[in-house]
Amino acid sequence: MVARSTLLRVAFSDRGWTSAHSFAAGIFSLSRLRFAFTSHIRRAASDNCRPLGVWSDPAEAILLLSYARFGTFIGVNFDYYINPVHREIAHKYGMLNLQRFPYGIVDYFGLRLPAIQLQPPFFKAERHFGNYPPSYSLPFSETYLSVTWASSWLVLGAILGIICLFSRIRTGFFKRVAAAALATQCMFILCYYALAQRYSVDLYPFLILCFVVLLSDGGKMLARARYPLIGLVLISATINSLATDSWLAADRNLPVETQHFWNALAGKGEALIR
Numbered sequence: 555m556v557a558r559s560t561l562l563r564v565a566f567s568d569r570g571w572t573s574a575h576s577f578a579a580g581i582f583s584l585s586r587l588r589f590a591f592t593s594h595i596r597r598a599a600s601d602n603c604r605p606l607g608v609w610s611d612p613a614e615a616i617l618l619l620s621y622a623r624f625g626t627f628i629g630v631n632f633d634y635y636i637n638p639v640h641r642e643i644a645h646k647y648g649m650l651n652l653q654r655f656p657y658g659i660v661d662y663f664g665l666r667l668p669a670i671q672l673q674p675p676f677f678k679a680e681r682h683f684g685n686y687p688p689s690y691s692l693p694f695s696e697t698y699l700s701v702t703w704a705s706s707w708l709v710l711g712a713i714l715g716i717i718c719l720f721s722r723i724r725t726g727f728f729k730r731v732a733a734a735a736l737a738t739q740c741m742f743i744l745c746y747y748a749l750a751q752r753y754s755v756d757l758y759p760f761l762i763l764c765f766v767v768l769l770s771d772g773g774k775m776l777a778r779a780r781y782p783l784i785g786l787v788l789i790s791a792t793i794n795s796l797a798t799d800s801w802l803a804a805d806r807n808l809p810v811e812t813q814h815f816w817n818a819l820a821g822k823g824e825a826l827i828r
Contacts, residue, residue: 658744707786715764
């Protein structure tokens with residue numbers, strides 16, 4: 555409660571709102587009512603459901619801070635977004651659109667490898683164009699390496715973990731609820747209006763959770779998959795390292811020293827950097 559009230563006061567002071575104290579008092583009263591209600595629910599809930607209450611306070615603080623600073627619960631309003639193309643696409647098609655889902659699946663989990671070359675680092679990871687619908691803000695994808703190649707062992711482990719989630723009675727209710735929540739996050743990313751390597755990071759919490767389920771509840775399935783998983787770790791680590799070297803060596807947004815380092819690893823030398 556103290557942290558939440560502090561965040562609200564800081565947010566209001568930044569905006570200079572004179573109604574900060576009355577708003578905070580109202581939030582405090584509502585929080586007290588919520589606390590009394592959720593306390594009753596938590597006492598009546600089973601042991602598997604009790605961990606859900608741990609998330610309520612941080613989630614409420616984040617939502618209230620977002621509303622205090624930006625006037626919405628989801629962050630910055632796209633009416634003020636600096637890029638006019640992104641702004642127009644977001645207004646016309648929405649930030650999230652189910653039409654993009656199959657394209658997101660193919661882009662983030664496809665088997666497409668970066669172009670292969672004879673010189674180190676042997677891969678040329680770069681943007682690639684595709685037949686994307688007009689609901690995307692860009693006609694190309696910035697996904698240099700799909701999750702399937704970057705973390706193939708994790709994808710396999712997650713698939714087996716999903717099987718454990720729905721086929722094992724001993725898999726706890728909390729694990730299934732957490733998996734459903736993180737799967738919803740993945741849906742949002744796959745329906746987002748742009749495709750980029752940095753967005754694929756938001757797919758990993760769901761994959762990691764499913765992999766943890768495999769480790770804890772896999773039993774004989776885990777024992778049979780251990781050697782394929784070890785082999786995929788070696789393959790994905792090699793491909794990921796070479797592809798990362800390729801795109802970072804060509805990234806002019808990095809500091810010069812960092813560019814020197816990655817160009818040296820890529821065998822290009824420092825002469826390419828001006």
